[in-house]
Amino acid sequence: MIALQQLDKTFNKGTANQVSALQNISLTVADQDFVVIIGANGSGKTTLFNIIAGAEFPTQGQIHINGRNVTHVPDYKRSQWIARVFQNPLSGTAPDLTILDNFRLAALRTSSKKLRIGINDKFKNTVRDKIAELGMGLENKLLQPMGTLSGGQRQALTLVMSVMDHTEVLLLDEPTAALDPRSAAVVMTTAQKLIDQYRLTAIFITHNLKDAQHYGNRLLHMQEGKITRDITGPDKQALQLADIYGWFA
Numbered sequence: 001m002i003a004l005q006q007l008d009k010t011f012n013k014g015t016a017n018q019v020s021a022l023q024n025i026s027l028t029v030a031d032q033d034f035v036v037i038i039g040a041n042g043s044g045k046t047t048l049f050n051i052i053a054g055a056e057f058p059t060q061g062q063i064h065i066n067g068r069n070v071t072h073v074p075d076y077k078r079s080q081w082i083a084r085v086f087q088n089p090l091s092g093t094a095p096d097l098t099i100l101d102n103f104r105l106a107a108l109r110t111s112s113k114k115l116r117i118g119i120n121d122k123f124k125n126t127v128r129d130k131i132a133e134l135g136m137g138l139e140n141k142l143l144q145p146m147g148t149l150s151g152g153q154r155q156a157l158t159l160v161m162s163v164m165d166h167t168e169v170l171l172l173d174e175p176t177a178a179l180d181p182r183s184a185a186v187v188m189t190t191a192q193k194l195i196d197q198y199r200l201t202a203i204f205i206t207h208n209l210k211d212a213q214h215y216g217n218r219l220l221h222m223q224e225g226k227i228t229r230d231i232t233g234p235d236k237q238a239l240q241l242a243d244i245y246g247w248f249a
């Protein structure tokens with residue numbers, strides 16, 4: 001469970017450039033919830049992710065993840081149980097390294113994996129099996145540089161890489177924004193499959209209102225640093241695209 005209590009984030013406090021990016025945000029995300037966040041540019045979505053991931057600390061308020069108070073735990077420590085996939089398919093990957101070496105690098109995020117990787121072929125076989133599940137034929141390209149793949153292939157691999165071990169929370173930060181519609185659909189289908197398979201708690205930021213309607217069991221609308229709508233369960237299922245468009249009028 002993720003519990004955010006009365007979070008504030010102010011940038012450049014006390015200066016002419018002061019920005020109140022998050023204002024008194026309280027939110028509880030249950031285990032295995034799939035929450036979608038939409039909102040206009042500058043409404044605070046990425047700042048919220050930065051604070052959940054530990055890339056930024058709140059000006060005020062607290063964050064608990066599965067009962068642990070992580071408010072001031074930095075991102076490199078939280079990465080043991082939080083994975084984040086970004087808009088840019090190259091974020092978090094090394095384009096000149098092979099697919100396998102990228103998986104090795106990602107594996108170094110957790111100490112448990114450090115012990116296993118590189119000792120024998122077990123890690124390679126595990127990676128090959130996980131990649132084969134994507135159904136994209138990439139398991140036969142383990143020694144191909146990551147940078148030679150398409151954006152959609154890279155995002156699909158990044159998803160697999162992110163959730164392979166110990167991840168409890170998956171933060172999807174506009175993961176399909178740079179992709180063509182077909183690749184975007186493949187990446188979102190992959191994300192949904194992995195979320196179900198690994199029973200992840202997921203939060204998905206998107207500007208694609210169709211995806212916001214289709215995915216998740218809960219939809220949040222952010223405006224000016226606040227959560228102004230929180231629609232769950234049957235109410236979310238009943239939402240029409242026109243309703244969501246109307247929120248941006």
Ligand SMILES: Nc1ncnc2c1ncn2[C@@H]1O[C@H](COP(=O)(O)OP(=O)(O)OP(=O)(O)O)[C@@H](O)[C@H]1O
Pocket residue numbers: 011012019020021039040041042043044045046047048
């Ligand atoms: N490091 C920073 N320093 C100063 N201001 C910042 C910083 N990061 C974000 N902001 C400001 O905080 C506000 C919220 O920005 P944020 O990036 O969280 O919005 P967003 O909803 O993710 O927008 P977008 O949809 O464009 O990605 C904006 O006014 C932004 O300019």
